[in-house]
Amino acid sequence: MALAAEVVRELKDAFGDRCSTDPLQRLLYGHDQGALPDAIMRVINHQPDAVVQPVDAEELVKLVSLAREHKIPLVPRGSGTSGYGGAIPTRGGIVVDFARMKKVIDIDADARTVTVEPGITWRELDAALQKHGFALPVYPTSAPAATVGGWVAQGGTGIGSFRSGTIRDNVVAVELVTPTGEVQSISGEDLDLVVGLEGITGFITRVTLKIEPFQEDIPVLVAFDTPEDLEKAIARLSGGSDNDSLWSVTLFNPNFVRLKQAATGEKILPEDKYLCMLVARGRVPADLNAVVFESGGAVLNGELARHEWEERFYPLRLKRNGPSIIASEVIVPVDRLARFVGEAERKHKDIAFEGTVARGGQVTLLGLMLGDERKATFALEYSSSIALMDQAKKLGGHYYAAGMYFTDQAEDLFGRDTLEKVVEFKRQQDPHGIMNPGKILPPSMDPNSPIKMLAAAVKTARAGKSVLGSVGRLFAGKGEASGPATDLPAEIAREAFVCAQCGYCRWACTVFDSDPWEGNSPRGKWYLLKEYVKGNLPFDEKLAEALFFCTTCKKCDVVCQLGIDNAEHWLSLRPLLNAKKFENTGLAAVREHVLSTGNFWGVPAEQARRWVPDDIRYAQEGAVAYWPGCWASIVMQNM
Numbered sequence: 317m318a319l320a321a322e323v324v325r326e327l328k329d330a331f332g333d334r335c336s337t338d339p340l341q342r343l344l345y346g347h348d349q350g351a352l353p354d355a356i357m358r359v360i361n362h363q364p365d366a367v368v369q370p371v372d373a374e375e376l377v378k379l380v381s382l383a384r385e386h387k388i389p390l391v392p393r394g395s396g397t398s399g400y401g402g403a404i405p406t407r408g409g410i411v412v413d414f415a416r417m418k419k420v421i422d423i424d425a426d427a428r429t430v431t432v433e434p435g436i437t438w439r440e441l442d443a444a445l446q447k448h449g450f451a452l453p454v455y456p457t458s459a460p461a462a463t464v465g466g467w468v469a470q471g472g473t474g475i476g477s478f479r480s481g482t483i484r485d486n487v488v489a490v491e492l493v494t495p496t497g498e499v500q501s502i503s504g505e506d507l508d509l510v511v512g513l514e515g516i517t518g519f520i521t522r523v524t525l526k527i528e529p530f531q532e533d534i535p536v537l538v539a540f541d542t543p544e545d546l547e548k549a550i551a552r553l554s555g556g557s558d559n560d561s562l563w564s565v566t567l568f569n570p571n572f573v574r575l576k577q578a579a580t581g582e583k584i585l586p587e588d589k590y591l592c593m594l595v596a597r598g599r600v601p602a603d604l605n606a607v608v609f610e611s612g613g614a615v616l617n618g619e620l621a622r623h624e625w626e627e628r629f630y631p632l633r634l635k636r637n638g639p640s641i642i643a644s645e646v647i648v649p650v651d652r653l654a655r656f657v658g659e660a661e662r663k664h665k666d667i668a669f670e671g672t673v674a675r676g677g678q679v680t681l682l683g684l685m686l687g688d689e690r691k692a693t694f695a696l697e698y699s700s701s702i703a704l705m706d707q708a709k710k711l712g713g714h715y716y717a718a719g720m721y722f723t724d725q726a727e728d729l730f731g732r733d734t735l736e737k738v739v740e741f742k743r744q745q746d747p748h749g750i751m752n753p754g755k756i757l758p759p760s761m762d763p764n765s766p767i768k769m770l771a772a773a774v775k776t777a778r779a780g781k782s783v784l785g786s787v788g789r790l791f792a793g794k795g796e797a798s799g800p801a802t803d804l805p806a807e808i809a810r811e812a813f814v815c816a817q818c819g820y821c822r823w824a825c826t827v828f829d830s831d832p833w834e835g836n837s838p839r840g841k842w843y844l845l846k847e848y849v850k851g852n853l854p855f856d857e858k859l860a861e862a863l864f865f866c867t868t869c870k871k872c873d874v875v876c877q878l879g880i881d882n883a884e885h886w887l888s889l890r891p892l893l894n895a896k897k898f899e900n901t902g903l904a905a906v907r908e909h910v911l912s913t914g915n916f917w918g919v920p921a922e923q924a925r926r927w928v929p930d931d932i933r934y935a936q937e938g939a940v941a942y943w944p945g946c947w948a949s950i951v952m953q954n955m
Contacts, residue, residue: 319365319410323386327366327410330378334369334416336833340858341367344834344843345411349817350399351640351689352698354850359769360720360754362404364391364411369832371416373491373499373521380497380519383410387748392515394435394466395819397458399643400719402470402514406754406766412519414465415832420444421522429488431524434465437823439629451530451597453480457672460629460875461819465520470717471512473647475595475628477674478554478565480526484511485675491522495746508734509741514719514755517741531598533563537621538613539589543569543654546590549611551650553594554677556603564595565673566628569657572668575634575686580879584620593624631670632816632877637686639813640694644683644701648713653679656711660704667704680716681708690813690850702774720767723758724775735761803892808885809849814878815842821872821882826947827865835862838872838882860898863889867947917950925949 319327319337327335336342346363365388370376383390389409396403405411414435421431423445430450432441438459442452454476456462467474468490473482480486489503490510495518502510509517540546546567553559567590574587585591592613594604608615627633635641648656650673660667660683668684683704687697705715705722715725726735739761742749749764759765759772804812821838822828834840841863847853868883876882909918927949928934 318408319388320386323382323388324366326382327368330375330382331368331370334371335366336368337366338835338858340844340862341833341835343847343853344840345393345396345413346405347817347843348396348398348401348403349819350401350643351813351817354852356770360404360406360766361408362406363408364405365408367411367413369413369416373493373519376412376493376519376521377497377499379410379412380493380495383750384495384497384748387750389750389753390519391752392465392469392519394463394469395437395461395822396817397462397466397819398470398717398719400470400717401721402717402719402752402755403466404720406720409750413832414463417521418463423448423450423527425450428527429524430527431522432464433522434468434520435463437461437463438467440823445527446530449530450527452476453526453528454483454486456483457629457631457670458818461822464523464525468511468520468523469513469515470719472716473672473674473678473680475566475672476564477672477680479560479563479675481675486526487511488524488526490520490524492518493521494518495742495751508730509738512717512730513738515752516755516757517738517746518751533625534596534598534600535621535625536594536596536600536604537616537624538592538594538608539586539616540592540611540613541589542612543590543657545612546592547650547654549592549607549613550653550673550679551677552607552611553604554650554673556601556607559601561596561599562594562601562604563597564593566593567591567669567671567673567679568593569661569667569669571661571666572631572634572670572684575637575666575668575684576631579633579636584623585616591624593621593628595625629820630877631682631684632818633879634668634684634686635816636814636878638688639810640687640689641816642685642687642698642701644685644704645680645716646683646705646708646713647678647680647716648708648711650677650679652711652713653681656681656708656713659707664700664704688813718756720755721770721774723754723756723765723767723771726756726758730756803855804845804849805888805892808845808889811878811880811885812842812846812849815839815846815880816877817843818877820875820877824871824875826867826869826871836865838866838876838880841866841882841886842880855896857898860893860896863893864900915950919950923950 324337342364345367389407391405391409391411393403393411393413417433418436419433423430430445438455441464442455445451454474456467456474467483468487471483487507489501492500492502492510494500553562569590570588573585573591577583657669664685669681671679671681673679687694714728715722718726718729754765754767759768817839819839825837828837844859844862848855863886866886870883872882906916909916913919914921927944
């Protein structure tokens, strides 16, 4: 149901150009990183009616008041790097994008804490801390794109969890705008009503995190012949007496290495071994080599270790072999690791695993299976991921997160007592369920849940003989794409599906950095092209405009997990746009601007030098020449 005209007017008045009801932008905020069959998206109203980008808590208080008055759902969004549906609308409404709230508020050296706004990425925060001699105790493998607020809302483990635990263990306090519009500071046990709950109890506006003194990361890469040997080593390291400096432990099975190297063309790691990356901070534990040797492992050379440590943010490189992937994420006890991996590999011979070991003897395993969402069989292949997650439960493990798709697992993840507290909180403060409806709470605890059909299908499939039953039928649906649109170059049509939607390109993008809407990002363009290929989007003037808007600086190419030549592809689309009778009419004006002022913005030459700081003098000659270009000298003068 579309927003009333008066509501749209109020949003525009409050947020100005930080509010969008543009159909393409709304489409881009109706999905996350997960590539799901179209049929599942048809059982919910996943496209927002508007998207807003607040800059402070005061704006959020006013937004909550407006939403309560009109009973409009509000859906918080960081970078959309999860695949559990937490940032996807279920009843339309307003997506609240925190891209413009990314300041570091305070670094308290004495208390060893940092307070930040929710939209800052983990990589940006870690870089800021290192300038002051500090580092993060833990961060996600998606740190270049994932936001602080997003991971706090999602919950989970990551790099550094071996010593530092989960993100919940590292949150000191949050500032929350509640569903009643109050601004509250939450700490201690009350954080259980915020961390991991996907924003159903309010908007996170500030987060205070633990930090630690910076120490050099020392990676050690170890190879094992069997998962049993790997399990033995991890168990011993977890209980060692001299492992305080052992900070992070990650692991990869042979298929992960093989598929990743096939995608990148590198052949530097053994493809028949189970690899384990051990990272110490400051010093390597004295008994590490002995534990590795006695467990049947072999330490690989330091150059390989450093190379793989630099690759820690790029687990999805293997997606190029797909072009799609089907992900399953579970947590299993260390003493069941070998059994789970062995059973999974026997059932799915090509499954790739990346794992992170957390304090307390728990291993988070991300299972990746190649697929092709262009084919009708993708729906049935996707449903097999549930069987893998249920296998973990049989071995004493559990699902990694609930999000929207697995709310029936919420009691295992949070406990009955916590869920009942959440229900009571919602009853008192959010009786109409406007805060991110359909997330975390199962329909049995939320009578107004908009995901009843989805939850019922998953439950039926889990109880039956085959997961390929009702879930497969639900996912299969009609209208799955049968092939690429014939007028797109074949390589571009495929790359639209190859793109992992990881978001690493967003803050590298010159255009997005100055105006952070998804449509300005490279991943946004690829998603629009994918929807066109699937027949869900016309190639009209709005799409052509989105594809034109690129400075071709190629900064996104450098950080892309899949090695996509983004800028080259945008340029290669220009003939197609021309053939479709789309013309960039601004080029004539640009030509006139360049001839008359020397820059394509048409800004007088004397104004174009305003970027020069007071302590720098312009000269015709010198030892070093700096050319800022028209963008840096006029649009982003702080570059």
